[in-house]
Amino acid sequence: MRRVNAAVAALLTVAACKDDPPKSTHPPAASVVAPSPVVSAPPPKPTRPPKDVNVLLITVDCLRADMPWAGYARPIAPNLTKLAERAVVYTHAYATSSYTSMSLGGFLAGKVPGELKRDGYFFGAYAADNLFFPEVLSAAKIHTLSAHAHGYFKDAGFQQGFDVWDIVPNLKWNNTTDENTTGPELEALAEKQLGTVTDEQRFFAWYHFLDPHDQYMSHEGIDWGKTLRDRYDAEVTYADRAIGKLLELVASKPWGARTIIILTADHGESFGEHGRYMHGFELWENLIRVPLFFVVPGAEPRRIDVNRSALDMAPTILDLFGLPKEPSFEGTSLVPEIFGESAVERDVVVDLPQTSDNDRRRALIHGTKKLISFGMTDYLQLFDLAADPEEKSPILKGDDFDAAAGLYRALQKTLKDVPPTSCRESCLNGGYGKAKDKDAQ
16 A cells, blocks of 8 residues: 555656656755754852862951942942952841950850950950850861951950961050051051962961051041041041952962952941940941951852841851851851852841940841840830931830840840959949940950
8 A cells, every 4th residue: 555655646746747847867965954053051050169268358447338339429449349349248247246346256256245255344355265266267277367457456365266366566555546557567467478378278367457447547649528437438448458459469379269258347437326436335237237248259249138147257157168067156157148049037136245344235136127225224225227227216115116125035045144254343343334435446
């Protein structure tokens, strides 16, 4: 049957084409078909940093959250702004406290400052049996380096875990302000330290730039005006220049491409908000909101808008080095969300323990609500930061207040408030000391 059908089909073809010119008897040429382009699947996005990274942490004293990369109109920090364009930027980051002695202690230990063993003085010294995250890095054979630009850092106890710890020489000491200009000198120390690093050696380096700290010195070629904020902005520009030079050095090194850069601050600054100047003594937003961003190989730049705490820094830095979390650290690693995971809301706790010179303050930030506890008696004020970002109209009753107060009381039960080992008479007797409008550090 197949042969018959084939024959009929051939006859029909001949009949239909009998008037056509004869066709070639040569076999037809093979059709030329362009090969389909080979489409390679895009490589999977990394979920972690490379295994051989270094970490460079740059902290800037008194650096407020309202910087150019966060919408501030003046281009006062061009080098940091350019760096932020390559970064995962946290828009609602909080320090652990409102002045250096407390905030850096909490940051290094991954705990709120009141839970750490320390003396009770305003320029507090921390006990050696507090565990700081650089000690964990050093035990894991990570080379640890650091340099600072204030005399307080000589005896504060922050050097625990550092293989190299330097202080800018020939500093003036004044416990009410800062009379020094130190950006270029600190940058030179950083260059000297990093010049000893080999390409095979993994390191953690921390440099704390101090120049935005009062007195807001004048610098040649930098003039934003004469007000306190103008002069502060000039100091930020001056610090930015020194940091820019340090970043150029890092980029020139063979290990530069695999070095993570973190930028943050120990606290913010006041320019008359709530009748205050400088920093310390209170926990208003302008004092505790700080910049925070990460430039990490393989992590795509983006903005993360949920609240985050400097308590997260210790576990995050360990995680960036591939080390497990230390159980005593209270924060949460940010590495998963730096690499694209969803960032869920978490509560933030800020702590200003009582010292020889200040009363106690604590704050709980829950979404857009912020509860501040004033003094040892826990007088509470609640603020809606979305509707009242300048914290001028406290909510003193209602369901929101009751819910926030309940959260705070639960928090109080979990915090282990460690009494200071020594303190002036006012502190020991439960007095509050004499609060000042400005502090030295």
